[in-house]
Amino acid sequence: MPAKIPFLDLSRFPKKLQTELKNKFSELLEKGIFSGSEEVEILEAELKKYLGAPFLSVCSNGTDALEIALRALNIGQGDDVIVPALSWVSTAEVVLLCGARPVFIDTNSEGLIDLSLLDQVYTSKTKAIIPVHLYGNLVDMPTLIDWAKIKQVKVIEDAAQAFGAFQGNCSAGLFGDIGCFSFYPTKNFGALGEAGALTCKDEELARKLKALINHGQIKRDHHILVGRNARIDTLQAGFLNTILPYFEPWQKQRKFLAHVYLEELKHLEWLKLPRDIEKSTHNAHLFTVQCRERDQLKSYLEEKGVGTSIHYPRIIPKMKPYLFDQNFTASEQLVSHVLSLPLNPFLSQQEVLHICKLIKNFKLK
Ligand SMILES: Cc1ncc(COP(=O)(O)O)c(C=O)c1O
Incomplete structure (x- = not known):
C-alpha cells in the first residue's frame, strides 16, 4: 500500500x-x-x-x-x-x-x-x-x-x-x-x-x-x-486516439471500484452515497459522497494521506461575476456537504478498501 x-x-x-x-x-x-x-x-x-x-x-x-x-x-x-x-x-x-x-x-x-x-x-x-x-x-x-x-x-x-x-x-x-x-x-x-x-x-x-x-x-x-x-x-x-482503446477497460475498473465503495460504506448512516453510480446512465466520473462533517472528514483523510476534492465549494450565483439574488437551497447544501473520494482506473481494490476502512474509523473517533 x-x-x-x-x-x-x-x-x-x-x-x-x-x-x-x-x-x-x-x-x-x-x-x-x-x-x-x-x-x-x-x-x-x-x-x-x-x-x-x-x-x-x-x-x-x-x-x-x-x-x-x-x-x-x-x-x-x-x-x-x-x-x-x-x-x-x-x-x-x-x-x-x-x-x-x-x-x-x-x-x-x-x-x-x-x-x-x-x-x-x-x-x-x-x-x-x-x-x-x-x-x-x-x-x-x-x-x-x-x-x-x-x-x-x-x-x-x-x-x-x-x-x-x-x-x-x-x-x-x-x-x-x-x-x-x-x-x-x-x-x-x-x-x-x-x-x-x-x-x-x-x-x-x-x-x-x-x-x-x-x-x-x-x-x-x-x-x-x-x-x-x-x-x-x-x-x-x-x-x-492512442488512449481510446483503454477507455472501456478503464470504465470497468471505475465501476468495479465504485461497487467496492458502495458495499463497504452502505451501512454508514451519516454518509450519503452517490445514487445510480452503477447504472449505465452514470459514467462513474466522480464518487461524490455527502455528509454534514465534510470539512472534518476531508482534513482527517488528508492527515491519513488520502487526497479528496470538492466539486464544488461555491455555487456560481454566489461568485462575484455571476451574482444572482435568489436562494438555491439544495445547491447551497451541496457545496458544504459534498466530498469526492478517489475514483480512477489507476487505483487498486486494496487502496479503495483502505480508504473505506479509514472512513469507517472516522465516525468511531
Ligand atoms: C461541467 C463542466 N462544464 C464545462 C467544463 C469545461 O471543459 P474544459 O475544461 O475542457 O474547458 C468542465 C470541465 O472541467 C466541466 O466539468
Missing part, C-alpha cells in the same frame, strides 16, 4: 500506454504534423461510432464547445439561458461571453437540475437551457426535452463530465440540440492537455459548428461566418 493515495495521479498511466504515447509524439514530430491531419479525422470517426453520434466535431476544449454551441444557435444579447446553480463555472461563463443572461436554477439532492422548477425560472426571453450531467450522472433528459419542446427552448447538454454515460442506446450529448464534451486530462477520457467535442443530429447545424470552430470556413479560404480558432491540436487528437 503506498503511503499516500492521491485523488488522481495521471503519472500512474500503464507503462505500455506511456510508451505508446511517446511513440505517437515521436511519429508526429518526425512527420512534422501539428495541425489538422488524419489523426483528427480518425478521432472524429471513432468517437462518432462509440457515441452513435450522427455528427461530431472535435475542438479545443469543453468551454469553447459550449460557447460555440450557443453561438451556433444564435443565442446572444437579450436572451436568457437557464443554467444550474451548481456546476463548473464554464457553464455560466459561456452564456455571459455570448452576451446572454444566465438564469440560475436550483438542483436536486444529486446536484442535477431540479426539473420541478423549470416553469418557475422560465421567462419570455428564455432561449436555451444547459443541463449539466454533473459527476457523470445523466439528467432525466426525456422529461427535460418534453418541457423544452413545449416551450420552444433549445437544449445544449453540458456533457463535459459524462463521456461514457448512456440511457439505453442514447449517449449523453445526443438528447438535446447540441452536446458538449471535455477531454480535459482529469476526465474519464482525457487528453494530455486541452480538448473537447461537439455532437448534434442536424446536418446544417453540424456544418455551422464545424465552421465556427475554424474561422467560419467551410473549406480553406471560404469564410461563411465569423468564427474563431477552436481547433484541436493534432498532438492531442493523436494522444486521444
